[in-house]
Amino acid sequence: MIRAIIIDDEFNAINNLKWEIENFCDDIEICDTFTNPKNAISAINYLKPDCVFLDIEMPEMDGFQLLSQLDYRDFDLIITTAYDNYAIKAFKEHAIDYLLKPIDSEDLTETISRVRKNKNDNILGDEVKKIIDSISKQNQPKRLALSLVGKTKYVNMVDILYCKSDGNYTDIYLKNGDKEMLAKNLKEFEASTSSDFFRVHNSYLVNINYIKEFVKSDGGYIVLENGTHIPVSRSKKTELLEVLNS
Template sequence: MIKAILVDDEPINNTNLAALLNRHCKGVGIVATARSAEEARSKIIEWEPDVVFLDIEMPGMNGFDLLKTFDNPYFDVVFVTAYDSYGIKAVKFSALDYILKPINSAELKAAVEKIENSVQVKRQNLRLKNLLSLLDNTSSNTEDKIALSTLKETYFIAIKDILRCVSSNNYTTFFLANGDEHLISKPLYEYDELLSSYGFIRCHQSHLVNKFHVKSILNEDSGYLIVGAAGHKVPISRQKKGLVKSILY
């Protein structure tokens, strides 16, 4: 899903654009709207969108001024404007997209298709950067990240933020320290191999836990690990009990 922010000083324009995107561009998710460049800047920093649909002419700081406040804009921009002449020549020379108001749905869909391709390229570049970062570190690094790909999105998760992983057939659910969960279509044993050097313990056939988030061991049945601030209760199999104790004690 492509994360989008809509910026226009007229609320009705944001509402109309949102309706068109929801109707014609199902791959776009609107995470925020803004009515000024100043508000847009804070929303962009907060949400880290893939694309900003940006009105050019706004009171105070205009759309171009907003972009100048970012040293290295990482997001794509589609300019949405009622003025065919205002800055459009520069936009055309820069090979950027713009849509004139009132918005034509076909032009909107064409612009979104370009953004989708751009986002895929950026995600591939992020994967390559992550690979090179990992190759640069010969030992475990708390800042290392793992790429988790779902059907809609690829997430780059700091390994230190993973609480535990749970297997369900050929799927693995990742539970994160911030409460997020990600269901990935890969079996647990693949992540067991990847994460073992980062302090992860295969305490059960279906469970992998980050030892740095283990709070205690509960002595019931064959035992349970209490993991994370929320106190996740993770079973220890009888076969793994000795391994778990050797690592944690």
Template sequence: MNSIITSIIVEDQECSSNYLKSVLNDAFPEIRVLTIETSISGALSAIETYRPDLIFLDIYLSDGVSFEVIERTSYTDFEIIFTTAHDTFYQKAFEYCAFNYILKPITAEKLSPIIEKFKKVLPPATINKKKKLLHAFLDKENPRIIINLGDENLFVPIKDIVACKAEGSYCSIVFSNKKHLTSKPLKYYEELLEGRQFFKANRSTLVNIAHITRIHKRETLILSNNESIKVSVRNRNMLSDLINLHI
């Protein structure tokens, strides 16, 4: 990679874009900001014109959600740093797909490790594979996650997961008639599936609420695969709240 890193900023808040440019100019003189755009259409035009190494991309723009930039651009030899003030769902999506992101307010301290990581990427990774993963995760109609099985990766609809169960330092993903052992711990899936209607029944089991068919004495869950899961004493209040919510 050349010593100069070319970049564009895509941000519809003028104060935010000017501040980011100021931080980059002061702390990272090797990064040259070629233009600041405020819209999807402007970003697409700038990408084709400048073919930057790096894009600082806000999520919500004046004419839509910035993922459309990723979907529509024909030039893909660049990396993206999402600049976001939004919730952990998006953070997990970016992390899961190996995108970089930074939470606002942006500081040189937050940017430094990300920029250093970017400098080590030779050449800049294309985003085509990441784009597929991101859209799979963000698909509102049928969101999916990837389960790595060593020799292969499975794209799994979240709605098909009955439960996630700790197996020592590993985790089994349980379906109606099968299960897959993954090398990730339960905590990884607990964080990944946060906000996806999963209930932590006990220390070792995360249950998909959609697959709970019965609740026995407010302490045992009967799942769609006929498995019984005990709810820990400390989590029974949360279970009661869940029951009351659906009564």
């Protein structure tokens, strides 16, 4: 018997999946179901299921955040989602199966057959361990080596509030209030940053995680968490709002 846990923030989705399992997969025992991902973490660690059906898009904590907090990882992961996007495809490449909602009974039985084979081959959980390791590496702060006058300073990207062009140089403003001057122009420095940074203006590159407000008056500007006002180019407004609202 394969012991399973279902995690989804929608009761209807859980009930629909339970019906599919009960009618098409007679060797699956549903140990428990959860709409609260935080409660599910303790249950997985305690119940040690053979497989977990996990929704990705959930409030407070998404499915990938849940995975990163687990102690017990020796199970097959089946992602259930309504979104067939690039992120899901990337995880599928790591041999983690997913079911697109509304779940089709034929897709479900094919997925369960893979879980069954993994259990028989004693390789349960290998894919989950790989993807959790991948998540952990992705979540590590990226460090930048800043070549300054007479020294090299290493900073985490998460500690950079914004950068300002100064001709052939770039002024870097840090969360702790420090300011460093880099011997690169802003365009060169921008190429080394992550997707958390957005060029809001020809002279400004901003860490979007620290944007507190977008003000439409006075030509449009943003306010950072430390109170700094930074202008937004007219050509960048629409794209910036799309990024902030995504």
